Amino acid sequence: MRLNKPALYTAATTATLALVLTACGGSTTGATGGSWDKNATVDIGSLYEPQNLDNTAGGGQGVTEALNGNVYEGLFRLTDDGKVEKLLAQDYETSADGLTYTFTLRDGVKFHSGEELTSADVKYSLEKVLADDSQSARRSNLEVVKDIATPDARTVEVTLSKRSISFVYNLSYVWIINSQAKDLKTTEDGTGPYTLGKWTRGSALSLNRFAGYWGEAAANKEVVFHYFKDASALNNALLTNAVDVVTSEQSPDALDQFKSNQNYKVNSGNSTTKLLLAFNDKAKPFTDVKVRQAVSAAIDDKKLLESVWGGYGKLIGSMVPPTDPWYEDLTSVDIHDVTKAKKLLAEAGYAKGFSFTLDTPNYDPHPTAAAFIKSQLAKVGITVEINTITPNEWYTKVYKNRDFTATLQEHVNDRDLVWYGNPDFYWGYDNKQVTQWVEQAEEATTTARQNELLKKVNRKTAEDAASDWLYLYPQIVVASTKLSGYPLNGLNSQFYAYDIKKTG
Numbered sequence: 001m002r003l004n005k006p007a008l009y010t011a012a013t014t015a016t017l018a019l020v021l022t023a024c025g026g027s028t029t030g031a032t033g034g035s036w037d038k039n040a041t042v043d044i045g046s047l048y049e050p051q052n053l054d055n056t057a058g059g060g061q062g063v064t065e066a067l068n069g070n071v072y073e074g075l076f077r078l079t080d081d082g083k084v085e086k087l088l089a090q091d092y093e094t095s096a097d098g099l100t101y102t103f104t105l106r107d108g109v110k111f112h113s114g115e116e117l118t119s120a121d122v123k124y125s126l127e128k129v130l131a132d133d134s135q136s137a138r139r140s141n142l143e144v145v146k147d148i149a150t151p152d153a154r155t156v157e158v159t160l161s162k163r164s165i166s167f168v169y170n171l172s173y174v175w176i177i178n179s180q181a182k183d184l185k186t187t188e189d190g191t192g193p194y195t196l197g198k199w200t201r202g203s204a205l206s207l208n209r210f211a212g213y214w215g216e217a218a219a220n221k222e223v224v225f226h227y228f229k230d231a232s233a234l235n236n237a238l239l240t241n242a243v244d245v246v247t248s249e250q251s252p253d254a255l256d257q258f259k260s261n262q263n264y265k266v267n268s269g270n271s272t273t274k275l276l277l278a279f280n281d282k283a284k285p286f287t288d289v290k291v292r293q294a295v296s297a298a299i300d301d302k303k304l305l306e307s308v309w310g311g312y313g314k315l316i317g318s319m320v321p322p323t324d325p326w327y328e329d330l331t332s333v334d335i336h337d338v339t340k341a342k343k344l345l346a347e348a349g350y351a352k353g354f355s356f357t358l359d360t361p362n363y364d365p366h367p368t369a370a371a372f373i374k375s376q377l378a379k380v381g382i383t384v385e386i387n388t389i390t391p392n393e394w395y396t397k398v399y400k401n402r403d404f405t406a407t408l409q410e411h412v413n414d415r416d417l418v419w420y421g422n423p424d425f426y427w428g429y430d431n432k433q434v435t436q437w438v439e440q441a442e443e444a445t446t447t448a449r450q451n452e453l454l455k456k457v458n459r460k461t462a463e464d465a466a467s468d469w470l471y472l473y474p475q476i477v478v479a480s481t482k483l484s485g486y487p488l489n490g491l492n493s494q495f496y497a498y499d500i501k502k503t504g
Helices: 061-067 119-130 140-144 167-171 231-239 252-259 289-298 301-309 338-347 366-378 391-400 417-421 432-442 447-463
Strands: 027-029 035-037 041-046 076-078 084-086 089-094 100-105 145-152 155-160 194-200 204-209 222-227 264-269 274-279 355-361 383-389 406-411 468-472 475-480
Touching: 041 061, 041 231, 061 222, 076 167, 084 089, 100 119, 119 140, 119 145, 119 155, 140 145, 140 167, 194 222, 231 252, 231 475, 252 264, 252 475, 274 289, 274 366, 289 338, 289 366, 289 468, 301 366, 301 468, 355 366, 355 391, 366 383, 366 406, 383 391, 391 406, 417 432, 417 447, 432 447
Parallel strands: 041 222, 355 383, 355 406
Antiparallel strands: 027 035, 076 084, 089 100, 100 155, 145 155, 194 204, 204 222, 264 475, 274 406, 274 468
16 A cells, blocks of 8 residues: 655756766676676656655655665565565475474675674564554564574574465565664665665665675666656656656656657556555445445546556456456456446435545545546536545544545555455455455465465455456656666566666
């Protein structure tokens, strides 16, 4: 979920490019045969500045984008194509009952402070995610952890209270942090290929190649994330070479100028970000499944996607994007049909419609989507009052206090269908069969069984119109043709910069 999305920031100043000319000996040759400047500075443009540098303290999606995998690493890494692979864990074993995981740490890993990675740091990092004040998105998934033992400096034994087939996957979200580190909201001590350089709030954050990195060194010397107030300013920066790449293009109208320019490449990857019209399923009239189905049928998602993204992005009929293992195309379950919507409303006792308030985050594209929904629902007699609120107000009013009837929100992460199995989640969907399927899926002994059960959840929540899944965002990365090796998909807002190569 995209909570605490940072407020818009002042435009970054024009970056000073720090290229080292290949003629001066700064170039090297890669496996593909191309040459690049190994001492280059890569300037990255983004709309998402971190609110702080701690991903367990409400740092927002910007902290993931800049620091995940670049500065901090986990026992496992989620690759850009959605696979989980070992990182700081050299190996691991699972007990026969599936309740104990024994991890062997990679040897020779040092934090940026110079301290060696030990099992105590892993224990500390897990406990930090599980702490009462943690705001980690994966905290509840990891509450299955019952005990963490450190029999020696390179071994960690984690005992679970019950089977969790997603446990290793969830560990890819846990940053391993030096247990002695302080002030993690403004500084860092990770094991990644970059150290934190300078963070100028409201402007830029730089990362420097870490000379003591245990793995393959970063392909560039420095990356600088430049933060912008809006998409137009960001695109102008790309056109004037102030940045080399835009992590996630948010202005489809601007793409033609890059497509027609041989100096740029427009890449379309796979997103996991869904835009939801989330009903409060515990508040009337959305307690009635026919009302939810009627509202979903009354809104022309295709037309909305076209108006917001100009043909980019995808329609989805459920919470599951195509990159999730249990994906099934369910767009036909509650397809746009005004006649059907009116019929369902009449059956639910609302032949003359009703009124409700739509709580709407104040940043794009929510206001646009809210206005569209209001006009669509007016056609079936439903009156929408739009209540525009800030991200912090949304967090308190909607997420914490459940004080809403319906709301718009982006949900960023992959594999987040499982939230419909939690009746206490903010949208209040409560189906005991779904809850049981989710629990059984998590305790499954094979991924085939897990997929089978979550496909049932997928279909049932779609048939119940638990929410209205408006569309899946496109993931558009626009870059200078001087760059290669940048991530295309950016799953969960991560943006690995260490493979980016820049020619002179």
